[in-house]
Amino acid sequence: MTTPQSPVVSLPWRVLDDYRCFGCSPHNPFGLGLEFAEHPDGIVTSFRLGRGYESYPGVVHGGLLGVVCDETMGNLIVLRTGLVAFTTGMRMRYLQPILVDETCTCVASLGAPGTDGQVMSARAEIFNSEGILVAASTATYLRVPFSTTRDRISLDDEDADRLDRALADAMFHPTQDHPPVQDHKGVQS
Amino acid sequence: MTTSPISPSVSVADITAALTAIVAGELAVPAADIHPDTDLRAVQGADSVKVLRTIAKVEREYDIELEDEEVFGASTVGEIADVVYRTLTTS
Numbered sequence: 097m098t099t100p101q102s103p104v105v106s107l108p109w110r111v112l113d114d115y116r117c118f119g120c121s122p123h124n125p126f127g128l129g130l131e132f133a134e135h136p137d138g139i140v141t142s143f144r145l146g147r148g149y150e151s152y153p154g155v156v157h158g159g160l161l162g163v164v165c166d167e168t169m170g171n172l173i174v175l176r177t178g179l180v181a182f183t184t185g186m187r188m189r190y191l192q193p194i195l196v197d198e199t200c201t202c203v204a205s206l207g208a209p210g211t212d213g214q215v216m217s218a219r220a221e222i223f224n225s226e227g228i229l230v231a232a233s234t235a236t237y238l239r240v241p242f243s244t245t246r247d248r249i250s251l252d253d254e255d256a257d258r259l260d261r262a263l264a265d266a267m268f269h270p271t272q273d274h275p276p277v278q279d280h281k282g283v284q285s
Numbered sequence: 286m287t288t289s290p291i292s293p294s295v296s297v298a299d300i301t302a303a304l305t306a307i308v309a310g311e312l313a314v315p316a317a318d319i320h321p322d323t324d325l326r327a328v329q330g331a332d333s334v335k336v337l338r339t340i341a342k343v344e345r346e347y348d349i350e351l352e353d354e355e356v357f358g359a360s361t362v363g364e365i366a367d368v369v370y371r372t373l374t375t376s
Contacts, residue, residue: 181320187350189337189340189341208348209346229338229341
């Protein structure tokens with residue numbers, strides 16, 4: 097469903113053979129199957145939603161655009177920090193409708209880490225096929241080490257170990273434009 | 286000139302200047318034609334979508350979230366600049 101123009105970024109979740117994330121899994125037949133690529137501001141995804149995601153006739157349901165923004169921001173934080181990111185708050189601003197079957201892009205960028213080092217904000221913007229800004233979102237995320245949240249995620253020990261390593265690898269592969277995220281004390285996450 | 290206690294370098298005048306540039310770009314009118322008492326919705330070529338897009342760009346510029354009640358309650362450039370200033374100084 098997605099067609100990023102740059103090479104697709106490998107998400108840590110891909111080490112799990114059967115993960116079903118509604119936003120980014122290729123294994124969920126009902127999901128969006130988003131893929132991401134590096135972007136000067138963060139990461140970008142391209143998507144086209146058909147009538148199965150319709151609201152008013154011919155118009156994409158706004159809730160789905162929230163999913164796209166949340167997914168893009170959340171995965172950006174995961175990729176930059178190697179930590180699991182849980183959404184704690186999110187605001188959408190809808191500017192104009194997106195039509196079904198219209199190819200759009202969503203770009204997410206990082207905000208400033210919170211003063212406690214655990215909370216991080218992010219911003220996402222959706223552009224329509226003409227490059228016009230049609231929706232914008234800001235959100236905050238709680239960043240936690242995978243080990244902290246291990247008991248809340250349904251994985252067997254083998255998959256948990258694989259994911260733990262994949263998250264660590266994500267942290268060690270910052271891009272030239274995006275060095276590892278530092279918290280307010282200047283300590284790398 | 287009013288100055289924010291949180292962001293000392295940001296004043297209502299600074300915000301008004303930045304907002305004027307954004308409005309001029311979004312509504313495709315000369316910046317010289319935009320004044321603090323300009324009613325955004327009365328500018329030729331303006332519509333609710335363009336005004337809302339202007340607000341979105343202002344929010345990005347200052348990394349803030351404006352309350353919808355305040356956004357829709359403000360009409361002029363000066364009123365919106367005041368909303369931005371209040372948000373910056375109270376957040």
